[in-house]
Amino acid sequence: MQPIPSSYPMRFLFYVILVIFLTSTSISSSYDGGNETDHHALLKIKSMITRDPYGALTSWNTSLHFCDWYGVKCGKRHRRVTFVALQSLGLEGSLSPHVGNLSFLRVFSLANNSFQGAIPHEIGNLNRLTILYLGANTFNGVIPTNLSGCLNLQKLDLSRNKLVGSIPKEISFLSKLSFLSLGLNKLTGGIPPFLGNITSMETFSVVRNPVGGIIPDTLGNWKKLVGFHSGGCNLSGSIPHSIYNLSLLANFILFENQLTGSLPRGIGAMFSHLEILELNYNQLTGPLPSWISNCSKLRGLDMTDNMFSGKLTIDFSKLGDIEGIYLSFNNFGSSEADEMNFIDSLKNCTTLYRLALAFCKFQGVLPRSIGNLSDQLGSLTLYGNNLHGNLPTSIGNLVGLAGLHLGRNQFTGSIPSTIGKLQKLQYFDLYGNQLSGQLPDALGNLSSLLQLYLFSNKLEGVIPSSIGNCRHLIALQLDDNKFTGKIPQRILQLSSLSIILNLSQNNLFGSLPTEVGDLKMLSALDLSYNNLSGNIPSSLGSCGSLTSLSLKGNLFQGMIPPSLSSLKGLVELDISHNNLSGQIPRFLERFLLEYLNLSYNDFEGEVPQLGVFANASAFSILGNSRLCGGVVELGLPKCKETKKHKEKFPVFVIIILIASSLFTIICLAYAWCKKKSKSRPSQSSMRDRFLKISYAQLLKATNGFSETNLIGNGGFSSVYKGVLNENDDTLVAVKVLRLQNRGAERSFMRECEAWRNIRHRNLLRIITSCSSIDFQGNDFKALVYEFMPKGSLHDWLYTSEGTSRLNYIQITNILADVASALDYLHNHCVPIVVHGDLKPSNILLNDEMVAHVGDFGLARFLGTTSYQNSSTGIRGTIGYAAPEYGLGSDMTTNGDVYSFGMLLLEVMTGKKPTDDIFNEGHSLHKFASMALPDHVMDIIDLNILNIYQGVCEADAQKIEECLASTIKIGVSCSLDSPSLRMNMEKVVHELHRIQNTLPNIEI
Structure with missing residues (x-):
């Protein structure tokens, strides 16, 4: 036997270590390479996602460890998936049942995508799960009962889907649940009493579900509850007394239900943490209890549209943080002399920005202390009461007002000139009172004014021309008063007027000034029942946006001018009760009129039979005795045939006419050529x-x-x-x-x-x-x-911090300004002008943030040869230039519309059309289009959403509708097909509608 070499132990030890190392490496590789169960589950989840517009899941491949995939995190110890967050990525598809195999998962979020189908019941296998966010998708079916298997679940959001059925009893087994959001689904079956067993509940929402039923008394067990959101749920019965014992409650929201009964009077200071109380649009009765005064943290109080009655006894001086008080449409009037004294207690509410007390049956005098309210107050609404006496001059102290609504009361006396101090005022109405005296010239100081309604009073004297200083005015109604004198030319030069100008039912006289033609954006003009005389000016034909025109009850004479043929958008036309003559113009046949009144004039000849004249019930020609023909239903005599006698017409007359015509033509041609040679613009x-x-x-x-x-x-x-x-x-x-x-x-x-x-x-x-x-x-x-001292729109969108400094109201005003400019260039210029390079840096802002379109270096004049672009010339800026320009198409107004659409989407989303995310077929247009109609809120720039701060639920809903409408305009303008894009005239109309829909809020 040979001796063992001395090196053997060392070699043997080396082999042992090597085997152990390779074995451990192999095991580690198999384990760290991601537990195959997790790896397989993630791939299955990806396989059922049919659309990934941003390529978020491109990293989900074998070249990376799955713990390094986008939106995935693993535990450091076991390298198992603990976190999957794929929210707001535009993903489409369904959720794979294999999600239930991610047994170490603690956080799972697919919020704000387009997942559909049922929520897989296998999700109940995730017993370590603490957060599950599936909101803002299109999941359907019922809430899985085996969610009860997620024993550690603390936050569950299934809101904004299409879930049906009732809330399953198994939810009550989730003893750690603190946040449950089920709003905006189609759930029924009531709020189940067993939910009261979840004593850890802090926030509960089933808002806008047709759940029905009553509010269970057992919810009083939620001692930690901070937010209760059950608005728009068809709930009935009374609010259980146990709810008032929830001392930590901050948000108590039950708007738009059918709740009855009265609020308890003596609950002490139990609601000391209350910040938002919204019980609006119910059927609650009795007085508002004085304990509301003790809710010292209250920021929003909304009791709109109930049946509360009695004297308003809340001491608002204790509510130092209150921002909005909405008590309209109740029965608070008490007939006591001091019933309006609660106004005095509002002077300490330094953050109050909106006070709404419309249709409350108040009968007192508006106290002078109204002027002591916060200078931050943005809206004061008192219309529809029985307030009387004079308007206090102190109202001029409310310099923060954007909206002042005092119509439909019984105010007397004159309008105080101190109104002129309200430089921020945009909406002002005093209609339906008994005001008298002359209008103060100080109205012309209201440089921000958009809408002024003073109709149905007893105002007299001349209409002050200073109103012409209100350069942003879009609606003016002074009808049903006692005004005299002539129509001020400066008012007719307010090119901003776009909704209505109504001066009817006064004592105005004189002719209608030709400046009326400057109202190119106006939709409705009513000058009826005055003493206006002379001819209808031909310049009226320049008002191409008119849909309604009434000149009835005046002294107009002569013929209907041919220029009115330009008013092709007219739907209603009333020129009855005048002294007009001549024949009924044939161009009226081509109009899409729904109502036409030509009665009591002196028209003659044949009544047309096409268009509106084909329907006898849609027009009136009474009191015109010299008319004939028309449809049978009119019962008019047939028109006599006029015989032609050419042979009897004197030949010498024909010769003279021909000669004189030729002479005139020659003279005119010579003069024109001479002038042309002198003034040719070389x-x-x-x-x-x-x-x-x-x-x-x-x-x-x-x-x-x-x-x-x-x-x-x-x-x-x-x-x-x-x-x-x-x-x-x-x-x-x-x-x-x-x-x-x-x-x-x-x-x-x-x-x-x-x-x-x-x-x-x-x-x-x-x-x-x-x-x-x-x-x-x-x-x-x-x-x-x-x-332009405020710089460009680009400057405001992209500050050094990279964020926009504009709020939604400012943006809406700027967009309306730009649209008005383009509408003018496209529809009211001769020749038509195409701007060619619309973008944020070419939109400049003055001191009042009014937008001005500049830089016409690429402009083109359609129908002329002046300075046309060559076929290879520059056509706009990348990202804003219409796609057809890249294919060699000529510049058109549709190209400007596309640029406007991209600009609108940019300011609304905070994303440039050239951002890196918009590649490989994706674009800002598609990004916005995919969000319609249900996910618009998820693409809006966060700075714009500041508009929601402190607003009530009803106003929030209006704002959401306006935001969605704005995005729709941008999408419609930026379609690839030029012929399908919205025209600028309609854009202007839609933006003005949005401006009028927006609640009066101070941002």
Whole structure:
């Protein structure tokens, strides 16, 4: 036997260690490589996802350990999946039952996607699960009963799906559950009493489910409850007394149910943590209990539309944090002299921004202490009561008001001139009172005013022309008063008027000024029952947006002007009870009129038979004795045939007519040619036309075109801030062309031509231009514009912090301004102007945040040959330029509409159309389109959502509807097919509708 070599023990030990290492590595690899059960389960989940628009699951492949896949986390010890979060990724498909194999899972979220089908019952196998978020999808079927297997579940969100059936009893076995959200489904069967067994409950929501039934008394066991949300659930009966023992309750929300009974009077300070109390839209009775005064943390109180009665005895002075008080549509009137004294206690509510007391049957005098309310108050609503006496002058102290609603009361006296102090006022109504005296000129100080309703009073005197200072006014109703004098021309020059101008039922006289043609955006004009005379001005035909026109009950004479044929959108036309004559114009046959009244005039000749004239019940021609023909139902005599006697017509008359016509044509042609030769806008003459300021003046105005004065750069130009006149510190913006860049000079000429032809309140105003040489002998060209102190929309969207500084109301106003400008360019300019480069940096804002569209360097004039783009020319900016431009299509108004749509979606979502996520066929348009109609809230920029702070549920719903409507406009404008895009006229209409729908809130 040979001796064992001395090296053997060492070699043997090495082999043993190697085997152990390889074995352990193999085991570790098999284990760490992700427990195959977890790995397999994740792949199965991926396999049932049919759409992944952002490519979020591209990392779910074999090249990465599954613990490193997007949205997945594993425990450090066992390398098992503990966390899966795939929310807000636009995922579509169904949820694989294999999710139940992720046995170590603690957090699982698929919220805000488009998962459908049933929630797999295998999810009940996840006994370690603490958080399950499946909200904002389209899951259907019932809530799985075996969720009871998730014994450690603390938070469960199944809201905003399509779940049916009742809440299963097994839910009550989840003893650790603190958050249960089931809102916005289709659940029925009532709120089950067994839920009271979950004593750990802190937040409970079944909002907007048709659950029905009563509120179980057992819910009083939820001693830790902070939030109770059961609005819109068809609940009946009374609120159980046990609920009032929940001392930690902060949000108590039961709006839009059928609850009855009264609120208890003596519950002491049990609700000391209450912040939001919403019992609006129920059938509650009795007085509002005084214990509400002790809810010192209360921020929102909404009792709208109940049957509360009696004197309002709440001491609001104790509610220092209150922001909104909504008590409208109740029966609070007490007939006591001091019933309005509660107003005095509101002076300590320094954060109050909305006070709504409409239709409450108050009968007292509005106290002078109303002026002591917070200067933060944004809306005061008292319409529909029986308030009387004079309006206190102290109301002018409420300088924060955006909405003042005092209509349908019995106020007397005159409107105090202190109203003019309310510089932020946008909505003002005093209609349906007994106010008298003259309108104060101070109304013209309301520079932010959008809507003014003063109809049905006893106001007299002339209509002050100072109202023409309200340059943003979109609705004005002064009808049913005693105004005299002529219609002020300045009011007719309010091109912002778009909803209605109603001056009917007054004593106005004189002719209708030709300036009425400036109301190009107006939808409804009513001047009926006045003493207006003269001819109907032909300029009225310029009001191309009119859908309703009433001139009845005046003294108009002459014929209906042919220019009215332009009013093709008219639905209602009433010109009855005047002295109009001539024949009924045939162009009325082409209108889509639903109502036409031509009665009691002096029309003659044949009544048309097409269009509205084919339906005898849709029009009236009574009191016109010289009419004939028409449809049989009218019973008019047949029209006599006119015989032609050409042979008897004197030949010499024909010769004279022909000769005189030829002579006239020759004279006119000669004059035109002579004028044309003198005024032909050659390139040199056009340059001379703008040569109004020297290079030296601009050099001095901009401090030598210094970097400190530089405020912007573009492809063809740089823009500097400057002061033209040393004696006048008014700032201007000087746009200096970079003539070395190809196309810059053509851009300059195109922009000059544009500004020569257009003028609108939402277009940047040009002051002058310069075409000269600099001190080195180089060509120099510049344009001088009105300076916009608030910068560009781009500046506001993308600050140094990368976040928008605009709120939704500001954004809506800016979008409406831009839309109005485009509508003017597309529909009210001759020739039609295509802007060609609409984007945030070309939208500038003045001190009042009114938007002005600028930079017409790429503009095109349709129907002319002036400065047309070549087939290879630049067409807009990437991301905003219409897709058809990339295929060589000519520039059209539809291209501007596309740019507007992308701009709108950008400001609403906070995402640029060129963001990195929009590639490989995905786009900002598709991103927004996929969110419609149910997931719009998930794509809205978070800064915009600040509008929700402190608003009631009803207002929140209105805001959501407005946000969705805005996104729809953007999607409709940015469709790939040009012919399917929404036209700008409709865009303007829709945006104004949204502005009017938005609740009056102060952000």
